[in-house]
Amino acid sequence: MLQFILRRIAISAVVLLLGSALMYFATINSGDPLQDLRETRAENRDQLIAARIENMNLDMPWWQRYLTWLGGASKCLVLQCDLGTSRDGANINTLLLSSAGASLRLVTLSVVLAIVIGVALGVLSAIRQYSGFDYAITFFAFLFFSLPVFWAAVLLKDFGAIRFNNWIADPALSTTAIAVVALVFALLVASVLGGDIRRQALTFLATAIVVFAAVFLFDQVGWWRQPALGLPLIVLGGLVALAFFLTLTVGLEQRRILYAGLATVATGVVAYFATGPLMQDPTWLRVIGLAALAAAVGAAIGWFFGGFEKRVAMVVCTGTALAFAFLVFMDQLLRNWNAFLQVAPRPISTIGDSRIPFERLEGNFYIFLYNWGVQLVLPTIVLTLISIAAYSRYTRASMLETINQDYIRTARSKGLSDRVVYSKHALRNALIPITTIVAFDFANLLGGAVITETVFGWKGLGDMFRTGLNFVDPGPVMAYYLVAGGAAVFMNMLADIAYAFLDPRIRR
Template sequence: MTRFIFKRLGIALGVLAAATYLFFLLAANAGDPLDDLRASQQKNRDELIAARTAELNLDVAVPVRYFYWASDAIRGDLGTDYRTGQEVTDMIATASGQTLKLIGFSSVAAIVLGVMIGVISALRQYTGFDYGVTVVNFLLYSLPSFWVAVLLKQWGAIGFNDFLADPVIPPLALLIIGAGLAVVVGAAVGGKWKTRLLAGGASGVFAMIVLGVMSATGWFTDPSLGPIVILALGAGFAVAVTFLSAGLGNRRALYTTLVMALVGGVAWFPMQTAFGYTDGLVAFLQLLAFIAAGYVVGLLFRGPDKKVSARAGAITGALVYGLLWLDYLMSWWLPYNETAAINGRPIATVGSSTPQLSGNTNYWVGTLDTYTHMILPIMAIILISLAGYTRYMRGSMLEVMNLDYIRTARAKGLPERTVVMRHGFRNALIPLATIIPVDLASLIGGAVITETVFGWNGMGKLFVNALHEANTNVLMGYFLVTGVLLVIGNMIADILYAVLDPRIRVDA
């Protein structure tokens, strides 16, 4: 493995050197960094042109200029922005932090949803659900990202903000939502038509009741969960986590997750005080405490495989803490929405924060402001990425579920959950594990169109601005960072493939 890594690293460095050289040639000829000075009417224009020419080495041949830049880059100096004098490393650090906010949330959500939908679609092959997912996937593939972003601005921001002015859901809308959910759930559940009808009908009626109560009580303007809802949702998470990770037949794991759900309901009362002193670091430590508590509870219940119970308890603990944190965040929604800067229109269409709130916010109001600005670009990236992950997972799962060892597992009488989750699902993740690192690395380069439409000052926007200004140092800094990340992503993908699939011989 060590020999393989060093071999791949050597190849990657050669590719990166050649790529940066070619990109430097393109960037140097992409525009004239002296355009603004040539059009200037200042008396010292010639002196300014001479100074910038010397600063950017414009009087030197482009290939030689590349080696000047490369020698500085090796020492960690990426130069400065000739317009502002700001260090390129500082600009990239700020822009990449903004991009990581979007990529972190959207990528995790797209991967989780894509894997889940892809697995269900594969298990329900040639059903109405499978055909529906296929149609939606091809639709999302074909939609231009800028058009998706504009639609989200219109309906996700402007439309929803108008709805909040009078947040009442009419009966016809409730009926349509309930019927749509019933069809989707019924198709996803599969089985006999009675089972589908019961599951779909129950889901649709439940959704109508919940939305009707939320509409009647004004929940959309002053949302909250409360200990009872947290306890109920925690119990649902407990059953789902146990089913997926251990199977409902593992009673010790089920008891562990249910205890953590109960802990969440009881912890609501002391956490109302604790959250009053919470910031980002404290919230992270609280999350770790709930994860550790779930792990310990699982070990205490022991059972035939105590690590399975501990893992299920830790996952449930994290989910329960998320509910508690979300509930307290909701309690700040009304004061945030009523501030003069927001004025009852909380979902933002542009930017990464509300300038008028700067310096006058606590952790919770600042978090709400950040999330309301992130929600639309995150949704845009999810919709664009979701189709790919769904199709990859569906195809991989179909291939695995038709292999001989799956038939053998079923012939041995193993439960279908065990066959799907332990034998099928794990092996179906191998192709996806080689794709995700590369996708994430490329996304960190910035969702150029999405960031431009939503005015998000991330890596994509940095690249566009630098290209317009013929700012070679910034362009090269951007390309170097994204290129290194892509090289690392490719190496991780190769290593993961070799680790997950023992048939791959890396030292051959």
């Protein structure tokens, strides 16, 4: 395995080297970097031209300039990058650090959400092949996959930012809008839960009534500007998380593990009151510490109540505890929404990757968190939807191919339940092709983020790449290539390691 990875690294290094030479040659021949200065009537025109020639080393032949850049970029192997300066004399290392931080924050979140949601939808779609849920997922997958990125970004910017900001000033929903939300949500829940026609009809009716009543109540009490989950919704969410983890592992029939999960939820209720003062204005260190404590308590409860299934009980209880802790955190975050609206009357800014400079922002931890992350919402949705479409289709195809294999039929003939067959046998093997898609998708999203960042005004890698290309400045373009190419190589290495983990035969 190590020899295989080293060989892949060597091949990838050669590909990166050849690609960098081609990128550099194409960039410097895309225009004249001195064109704007040749046309200016400034008195110091000659001095400006001389300064730019010095900054960009235009007095050297192109291959010598490329080798100079390559020598500086090779120092990144020892964490001492020297990527030169831009045409204006700005240090590209500094530009790259600020731009990469914004882009990677956006792309990483999009990839994680797309993997989790897309794989889950693909598995459910394969299990319920040719059902209404399968047809709906297939329709939306093809719809989102065919959407042009720029068009989807502009559309979401209009409805999700501009019109939302106007609506949030005095939020109110009409009865028709509430009914539409209830019907859509009920249709989604009924299709996911499945069952015969009678069961789906009852699920649809009950969900529609509950959602209509809840949204109507939220609208009447002004929940949109002063939201909160409250302990009842947190407990309900904890029970849903418990049912989810039980379904994935041992099922709802294992009473001992079920009781351990219920004990975890009860402990979470006690912790909700005990940690309330600590969560009023925490720090990231305190939040992470409390999350780790929740996981440790959940694992301890699972070990104590697990009996002969201690390992499974620890997984179920730890997952339930973390889900409960996340809901408690979200409750505190929502309670500070109105305070953030007072600081930033237009909360979702569509231009730039930050709303208010931190040095001029006053508020607690949650206000700063809103200010840091609120701009992530819309561009993340654009990139996530497009990736979800691909992940769901690939996962569905891989699952369908896997569940028709002989070893799956053997597992069923041995009396194993569908839950065990799908989660422990089929899913693990079906994920092997998906790891390749993940590796390439991360690099593709960096490319797609160029358009998304342009629409939403993010000063990330996309903006740096576009600016360098427009000004015929190879420095920023090559810095973008270094990050995108390096990310592609690194993600492919992770895919190779994931192959060995998912299928031990690959190690040999």
